[in-house]
Amino acid sequence: MSINGLLFNIEHHIQKQGAGAEGDRPMIDTNTNMPRRYLPAAGRDWLLPFYDPIVKVMGADATRRELVEQAALQANQHVLEIGCGTGSLLVLIARRCPDLTIVGLDPDPKALDRARRKAQRAAVSIQLDRGFADEMPYPTASFDRVFSSFMFHHLPADVKARTLGEVRRVLKPGGRLFLLDFAGHDHESGSPGWLARTLHSSRRLHDNTEDRIVTLMRQAGSADPKKVRQDAVFLHQIRVAYSEGAAP
Ligand SMILES: C[S@@+](CC[C@H](N)C(=O)[O-])C[C@H]1O[C@@H](n2cnc3c(N)ncnc32)[C@H](O)[C@@H]1O
Numbered sequence: 001m002s003i004n005g006l007l008f009n010i011e012h013h014i015q016k017q018g019a020g021a022e023g024d025r026p027m028i029d030t031n032t033n034m035p036r037r038y039l040p041a042a043g044r045d046w047l048l049p050f051y052d053p054i055v056k057v058m059g060a061d062a063t064r065r066e067l068v069e070q071a072a073l074q075a076n077q078h079v080l081e082i083g084c085g086t087g088s089l090l091v092l093i094a095r096r097c098p099d100l101t102i103v104g105l106d107p108d109p110k111a112l113d114r115a116r117r118k119a120q121r122a123a124v125s126i127q128l129d130r131g132f133a134d135e136m137p138y139p140t141a142s143f144d145r146v147f148s149s150f151m152f153h154h155l156p157a158d159v160k161a162r163t164l165g166e167v168r169r170v171l172k173p174g175g176r177l178f179l180l181d182f183a184g185h186d187h188e189s190g191s192p193g194w195l196a197r198t199l200h201s202s203r204r205l206h207d208n209t210e211d212r213i214v215t216l217m218r219q220a221g222s223a224d225p226k227k228v229r230q231d232a233v234f235l236h237q238i239r240v241a242y243s244e245g246a247a248p
Contacts, residue, residue: 036132038107039154041085048110052086055150059233063240064089064149067180068096070228070242075099077144080170082106082133082163083151087115087126093147094124103127103143105136134162141172141247148179153208160207164220164245171247177222181208183230183239210241217245 042051073079073093077100081090084104094102104126106112112128119126131137133151146167155163167177210227217225222245229242 036107038132040108041111045110048086048114052088052114055088057234058238060088060150061092063180063231063233064092066229066231067147067149067178067242068093070244071145071147071176071178073097073100073145077101078142078172079103079145079147080105080138080143081147081149082136082167083148083154084115084128085111085151087111087118087128089147089149090115090126091118091122091124094119094126095122098124101127103129103138105129105131105133107132132159134159134166136166136170138170140169141175143170144172144175146171146175146177148177148181150181152179152181152213157207160213161216161219164216164222167245168220168222168247173247175247177217177245179213179243179245180240181213181243183210183241210243213243214245217243220245221248222246223248 040048042048042054067089073096075097077097079093079100080103081093082105084090084106085108087104090102090104093100102125104112104115106115106128107130109130112130115126115128119128129137133148133155148167152160152163164177171177210230214225214227225243225245227241227243231240231242232238233240
């Protein structure tokens with residue numbers, strides 16, 4: 001199958017899920033002991049092996065490097081990625097800054113297995129936990145930096161708000177959130193090309209504009225939330241946006 005075919009398959013699945021259900025993979029909620037659903041990295045389990053090569057071709061490595069640059073990491077900081085998936089950002093961080101405590105959280109055990117193997121191959125130490133970003137298993141004020149990379153559009157609107165509340169809770173005073181995702185439709189949209197138009201037709205992405213994310217950050221108690229940058233990747237066919245907020 002061509003990359004275009006795979007991307008179409010992934011997005012078709014995302015669109016099918018966009019109307020209400022959180023995704024097609026169940027996980028037992030640790031608080032309620034009830035099954036809870038989430039949307040996995042590539043939409044379907046069988047597509048997961050293609051996720052890393054596809055997002056690499058789409059330019060994800062460069063955008064993740066930019067996100068890490070923005071975070072100005074310093075030795076001994078405690079760093080969390082929510083929705084860490086296959087662990088690419090975590091390994092990138094660990095290679096750049098070996099003196100950090102690095103934690104990744106994701107509900108998908110298959111993605112976490114891949115992240116674990118990736119960390120082993122890179123010989124870096126990363127704690128990987130299974131769970132949801134809107135009910136994190138971490139104490140209040142335990143992280144200096146929280147990252148979210150291509151994860152936010154996987155969340156329904158109510159989960160987005162709860163997730164930002166949790167991020168605010170687990171950040172230390174002065175700690176910062178660095179969020180990278182596909183840019184949504186907004187007043188700044190130009191003509192982003194066929195691939196972006198396909199991606200942006202997802203209902204989840206419509207709820208993912210930078211303005212919306214900044215508003216949700218503010219409502220969650222974030223100090224000085226803002227969109228810091230927008231880039232176009234994959235031959236200008238995909239727009240990505242970087243947003244940032246801080247715990248007061
Ligand atoms: C597109 S992947 C991004 C993975 C990785 N951050 C990256 O940069 O490649 C989105 C990830 O978010 C995870 N996810 C979905 N719902 C979630 C939730 N409620 N809380 C935390 N992670 C979630 C999925 O399992 C998936 O691994």
